[in-house]
Amino acid sequence: MSEGERAEELIDLVHRNDLTGIRLWLAEHRPYEIADELVRMTSTEAIVPFRLLDKDRELEVFEELDPGQQQAVLLGLRDTAFHELLEEMEPDDRARLIGEAPAKIATRALAGLSPAERRMTAELLGYPEDSVGRYMTPETVVLHRDLTVGRALEVVRAKGAEAESIYTLPVVSDGRRLVGTVALSDLVVNDDSRLLKDIVDLFAPRVKAYEPVEDAARLMQEANLVSLPVVDSEDRFVGLLTFDDALEVIEAADTEDMARQSGAAPVGGHYASVGVLRLVGARVVWLMLLIVASTLTVNVMQAFESALDAVTALALFVPMLIGTGGNVGAQSATAIVRALAVGEVRLRDLPRVIWKEARVGLLLGVLLAALAMVIGTLLVGVDVALVVGLSVIAVCVWAAVIGSSMPLLARRVGVDPAVVSSPMVATLVDATGLLIYFSIASLVLGI
């Protein structure tokens, strides 16, 4: 995979506006490789190579772009090309695109669709954002449980649906009620005369269309499912969630969690295609709140100004102390947020988790305190070093408890635990850590 070289080429060709070169490059690469390069360009840059794609691959590449770039590409197309592209998209991808597009694009898009396509898109649009319904594939082969294996294979053959939605086939009873699933491989391996109802997996997991798609994707991951049948509230089969959608959902969810962990809102697009203003917008809110919250540290420092005046050396260790507290808190918070996201920890584990993290914090505190005391003694003297050491122990325990309990408490009040970011924990630990530090200083140094 010589990505470095490949990367150099296309973007340089675009910058030089070398149309022949771009055509040649496109002919030599596969759709996902092309999309891979396009997502690293700005929307304007991406339009040129996209327009030079042959019809067949246009759609495949288009579906790999993120919604922002898809919109930019659509805006750059003539009406016929615009509608051809849209009509050929998967209904689930189209619904997401239209759901997120500005009204200008959405109206133009819906107007040009054939009645059947419009109905399917509208149906998907009826489900809440980030629900299974928005991501499922509604056009799939459905088999009645009274069919034989041989007849079922004929149905599959006749429909000739796209590959990823026929790995797992939904088996229904009358009224489209979902009975279970059979794998395509079960059909191939079993005798033609067997009845589906005898080989159907009755306990195959299923999800409701209005449930969060991230939960469904994690379920597919845990249960190793290529696809997951989706039902409505009356258990009628309405579509399939396929593994490629699940992979996409999980990658996006992890990206969002990581952004939130650093105190930024998710930007919902590839890094290269997101502008400076949108990046600032995603990051500034939490930074502002944290600056306001850190006013507390100023208050604490002010309250102990006389102590600071008496022993100036105390001020020297403030960055080291609050830095360490912040780091320990961030580690705990990150570990717990992730464990919650992948289902390794649940709400009722709160007491056990806090107890575990408190012990981790204590042990870390003792080890770090020893190191801090050596540094403190060498730089300023044993008195202040003792204060720093004791404070490090207390702050580490406190930070580990705060960092581990806050994500769980967030989950309890129904907030995404990932909003408990490292900067939030650090800021909280800063102010309280200073209180601990100066209190210990008063006791030890008698000031």
Add this chain to the structure above:
Amino acid sequence: MSEGERAEELIDLVHRNDLTGIRLWLAEHRPYEIADELVRMTSTEAIVPFRLLDKDRELEVFEELDPGQQQAVLLGLRDTAFHELLEEMEPDDRARLIGEAPAKIATRALAGLSPAERRMTAELLGYPEDSVGRYMTPETVVLHRDLTVGRALEVVRAKGAEAESIYTLPVVSDGRRLVGTVALSDLVVNDDSRLLKDIVDLFAPRVKAYEPVEDAARLMQEANLVSLPVVDSEDRFVGLLTFDDALEVIEAADTEDMARQSGAAPVGGHYASVGVLRLVGARVVWLMLLIVASTLTVNVMQAFESALDAVTALALFVPMLIGTGGNVGAQSATAIVRALAVGEVRLRDLPRVIWKEARVGLLLGVLLAALAMVIGTLLVGVDVALVVGLSVIAVCVWAAVIGSSMPLLARRVGVDPAVVSSPMVATLVDATGLLIYFSIASLVLGI
């Protein structure tokens, strides 16, 4: 999905040692649900319900556990049960288990395997850790390109391999050289008399067995592949990487990246099954290094001790200033590390990325400085507030540049960008930020 209730039951039953209750609970749940509960217990707790499982499901549950728990379970089994379980495992899972187990388990394991199983495991063990070879499934159906579709379906039927490895079938020429792949659905949909060489996808992506498995998994995600053929250095087919392994690899890689982002080493196991000492071990090294690095902040503060003595109010804003710098730097670093991991940014984008982040930092700095100056003026006065405001702008730009360039520089020298953790960036920005702060103070206040 009433996970809360389910969770309460099994763990409580285990604590009460209610064997009948555990048997009943197990009978009512699917293997992945059972594994889901077991991973939340300590290894000792998990052994009891595991032993009560019926033979059929023992293996399925076992494969979902993490290596640490698998080892604990194995140690608790009699010799015959031990070998039965191992013999039935997938060769790739078995190789990973043995590769990671202490010698005591590994020897006992290899000794008990049938010659064929031992050969397959040893073969997989020959590949480096975290390589595709360790994760691939070697037992799959292989089709020669001169077969007809009808004959190919008979081969598939006769082999009756496990479901996930026959979604995509490798097509080879003489000497097992990989030609391309056909999907099982292609076989079902196409006419029985067609030749495989006419329907084979010649451009299907492939990977080499010694390549990193994370790259291969991300490729499967980008190209939406259910499975990916693996070849040796002479392009001979050696196995398939399946989507369930890819999902597992990606989830594990994201978990590791998140841990590293918070300055911790990955613990390689589910949170509940990892002990306090292993958590401390994973976290303490970076914390120690960061404490040593933060000695720099003490040095900077000492160097400007006279300025601090002259204007004590300067000390009050140290936590707020370095906190803000750390937060801005962490946001930039997190965004770039993630963009690198999913392939949205590459090494050659360095100048563009730094330029973008510098502008983001400047804009954030101006907005935050305004807020900080209001707070500063209210709390201590306009002079110090001006110093704080100017410093916030400079520190934000600096933090954004450091945070964005360090992960890219790490990649350049061949280090995983995820080691550029938020705490590391924050600590670096702390010391330099203080230098900036006191320099601006000297200029503005003339001290």
